[in-house]
Amino acid sequence: MNILSPVTGYRSAWKDESVAAVYETAEKFFERTLVANRETYEKQKMVDREVWTEAGALGLLCCSIPEEYGGGGGSLVHDLAVAEAQAHCGDMSWVNSVHSGIVAHYILAYGTEEQKRRWLPKMATGEIVAAIAMTEPGAGSDLKRLRATARRDGDDYIVDGSKIFISNGQQADIFVTAVKTDPAAGSRGVSLLVIEGDREGFSRGRNLDKLGQFGADTSEIFFDGVRVPVANLLGGVEGRGFGQLMTQLAQERLFLGLTAVAVTELAVSITTRYVKDRQAFDGTLWDFQSTQFRLAESATQAHIGRVFIDDCIQRHLAGDLDATSAAMLKWWLSEMQCSVVDDCLQLHGGYGYMREYQIARLYQDSRVQRIYGGSNEVMRMLVARAL
Numbered sequence: 001m002n003i004l005s006p007v008t009g010y011r012s013a014w015k016d017e018s019v020a021a022v023y024e025t026a027e028k029f030f031e032r033t034l035v036a037n038r039e040t041y042e043k044q045k046m047v048d049r050e051v052w053t054e055a056g057a058l059g060l061l062c063c064s065i066p067e068e069y070g071g072g073g074g075s076l077v078h079d080l081a082v083a084e085a086q087a088h089c090g091d092m093s094w095v096n097s098v099h100s101g102i103v104a105h106y107i108l109a110y111g112t113e114e115q116k117r118r119w120l121p122k123m124a125t126g127e128i129v130a131a132i133a134m135t136e137p138g139a140g141s142d143l144k145r146l147r148a149t150a151r152r153d154g155d156d157y158i159v160d161g162s163k164i165f166i167s168n169g170q171q172a173d174i175f176v177t178a179v180k181t182d183p184a185a186g187s188r189g190v191s192l193l194v195i196e197g198d199r200e201g202f203s204r205g206r207n208l209d210k211l212g213q214f215g216a217d218t219s220e221i222f223f224d225g226v227r228v229p230v231a232n233l234l235g236g237v238e239g240r241g242f243g244q245l246m247t248q249l250a251q252e253r254l255f256l257g258l259t260a261v262a263v264t265e266l267a268v269s270i271t272t273r274y275v276k277d278r279q280a281f282d283g284t285l286w287d288f289q290s291t292q293f294r295l296a297e298s299a300t301q302a303h304i305g306r307v308f309i310d311d312c313i314q315r316h317l318a319g320d321l322d323a324t325s326a327a328m329l330k331w332w333l334s335e336m337q338c339s340v341v342d343d344c345l346q347l348h349g350g351y352g353y354m355r356e357y358q359i360a361r362l363y364q365d366s367r368v369q370r371i372y373g374g375s376n377e378v379m380r381m382l383v384a385r386a387l
């Protein structure tokens with residue numbers, strides 16, 4: 001059980017016995033479902049829907065949502081344990097971090113009582129799969145450039161526009177969607193509207209052909225005069241969407257950072273085993289000092305990353321993880337991940353370029369970490385503004 005760092009044996013302070021139990025359940029589930037069916041999911045570009053309902057039955061969805069709304073009644077660390085177990089398995093196909101770690105908390109933090117009771121219990125069972133729809137063809141990290149609109153018409157909004165790069169886009173039943181309810185008001189005109197995927201005028205585009213993460217459903221979606229009840233406005237008040245997004249992005253970046261650390265640890269662990277077995281020049285690759293030095297550096301970076309993310313998790317649990325620190329962790333840890341994975345692939349030689357080796361899949365799946373959740377260039381800009 002890899003609740004201990006597979007590189008150093010270090011145990012994070014936030015990993016108590018309840019977190020260890022969740023991790024162990026998740027690890028076994030992922031080995032049986034995601035790892036065992038990797039090729040199938042990559043060919044169909046999404047996991048089977050049963051993965052969601054089975055995870056719900058095991059209590060792996062919405063772990064940190066209160067029991068009164070159907071959740072596990074734990075804290076965020078239990079959802080983080082699920083995410084870390086998945087990353088330690090080397091899988092990036094199932095995007096529960098969006099469902100449980102992001103969308104569920106938008107609804108919990110900003111939803112009305114009726115909205116919480118309408119959506120959260122079914123999200124916890126996997127009956128409803130959730131997505132968040134922010135990015136547009138012309139608006140990525142710059143959310144002020146959103147063009148999707150929601151025009152009030154009696155007791156409904158009429159929504160027009162499109163979104164792209166939407167995780168869970170093909171399977172999601174609900175989309176927390178960033179729209180302009182007042183296009184002339186800039187960021188103060190952004191609202192969050194929960195839109196069901198079965199509404200007339202809503203359509204799903206391509207399941208996008210990506211560089212990596214082949215098993216993850218990433219799609220375009222379109223709104224053509226979609227009527228959505230005013231009751232679906234998150235929190236019931238217009239114009240608060242931009243602030244809601246900015247507040248919750250720190251938690252999203254926490255999941256990205258933890259995934260980066262876990263993947264880095266996995267890369268170092270499997271590469272260390274490989275070089276100690278790989279025969280070369282009357283010995284093994286491990287016998288070369290250059291190999292030892294490179295892995296020593298990678299192991300050190302992985303441990304620094306682990307201590308960094310642990311500090312950010314503890315600060316978030318205490319309520320004082322600021323946006324600047326969240327930006328720091330997102331850019332630095334994802335850069336570390338890509339750098340270490342690249343070094344580990346190099347140590348595999350030609351085999352590292354073969355997708356039958358896990359390091360090759362880690363390499364292709366890692367690259368997007370520097371882009372989504374706010375590009376690393378924007379993260380650095382946010383940090384610089386605080387100096």
